[in-house]
Amino acid sequence: MDTMNETIKQAPLLEARNLTKVYEDGVKALDNLDLQVLPGEIYAMLGGNGAGKTTTINIFLDFIQPTSGQAFINGINANEEPLEAKTNIAFVSENVQLYPNFTAIQNVDFFVRLGGRHNYSRSDYETALNRVGLQSQAFDKKLKDFSKGMRQKCGIAIAILKDSPAILLDEPTSGLDPKAGKEFIRLIGELRDEGKGILMSTHDIFRAKEIANHVGILNNGILVAQKTQAELKGVNLETLYVEYMAGYMDEAEPSLVNNLSEA
Ligand SMILES: Nc1ncnc2c1ncn2[C@@H]1O[C@H](COP(=O)(O)OP(=O)(O)OP(=O)(O)O)[C@@H](O)[C@H]1O
Ligand SMILES: [Mg+2]
Structure with a gap:
């Protein structure tokens, strides 16, 4: 024993x-x-x-x-x-509920603050978005033009920054397409x-x-x-x-x- x-x-x-x-x-x-x-x-x-x-x-x-x-x-x-x-806890669903008229950075900033984290700078957001593989040209684009995989990346970036x-x-x-699914896993x-x-x-x-x-x-x-x-x-x-x-x-x-x- x-x-x-x-x-x-x-x-x-x-x-x-x-x-x-x-x-x-x-x-x-x-x-x-x-x-x-x-x-x-x-x-x-x-x-x-x-x-x-x-x-x-x-x-x-x-x-x-x-x-x-x-x-x-x-x-x-x-x-x-x-x-x-x-x-x-951090939560990511199939249909990540983010704001279509906000950019990737604005969404991350909004939801990370909502999650109680106020100590991040733009470069922290960029680091997280880079880590999840969102191309940097998309950082300041509105989410309404994003593919499902790109929205999912924003969702997981928020979860990473929330650090729960x-x-x-x-x-x-x-x-997600097979490549995006593999990357997510x-x-x-x-x-x-x-x-x-x-x-x-x-x-x-x-x-x-x-x-x-x-x-x-x-x-x-x-x-x-x-x-x-x-x-x-x-x-x-x-x-x-x-x-x-x-x-x-x-x-x-x-x-x-x-x-x-x-x-
Ligand atoms: N708000 C609700 N009111 C009544 N029944 C519900 C409600 N939500 C889910 N159910 C029922 O509860 C059961 C479980 O549903 P649930 O959504 O948890 O399944 P799931 O495993 O997530 O399925 P899926 O793979 O389709 O997402 C189902 O019979 C569903 O119809
Ligand atoms: Mg379900």
Whole structure:
């Protein structure tokens, strides 16, 4: 028994405990979800349309209240102390909500200040925008002329400058071309290596397997499988995903995993 490891165990940056959401119309979108994201980890949530991924993220952001259970950001209850919790989180969604009539620099400046950071100069903004790969000719152009990938870059630049310990991403690579998607994944890998705790939803099974320390599969609000990167080695995640969606039970899992070979 390694008690040393027990005592130095890190506290999670993001934690869902028995998180359950029943919407007003009776739809049970989340059913006793438990998950943890430690510093320096990426957790990828997979699951079909309506599985409960966005619901999970929206509870962490306090956009909606859970029916029962709790969501913690850096140990702070996201729905009981939302303002305090939000200082510990940055959020990038598929459709980054920025101002079309502001330039890239103006958007970054506005949202970084809104996030409580007032100590940055223009050159800090330029450094962040360079880091995410926005071409410098675009820095002073209005966002309404930007492609989706360019807007996404501004969103992640804001998240980087906010420098919060935890990051939430709802389908961040959806609609990006393969090169932009790859670049985005490389960036969040860097942020993970800097110690951020990242929870992302995605439909991109291959990228999830490549980048995530933990992959969770949600089906009808239930976490039907959770695997570490080591457990997924040599496993065809797409096949595993399809089997779980088809209703495979936990008991079937060991043989299933052993029989799956890398595609
Ligand atoms: N505001 C709402 N009111 C009622 N039901 C909702 C609401 N938002 C989501 N739902 C329902 O909750 C379930 C989970 O939805 P959610 O958006 O969390 O899924 P998701 O995993 O993000 O799906 P997708 O991959 O399509 O984004 C679905 O059945 C959805 O119809
Ligand atoms: Mg969603």
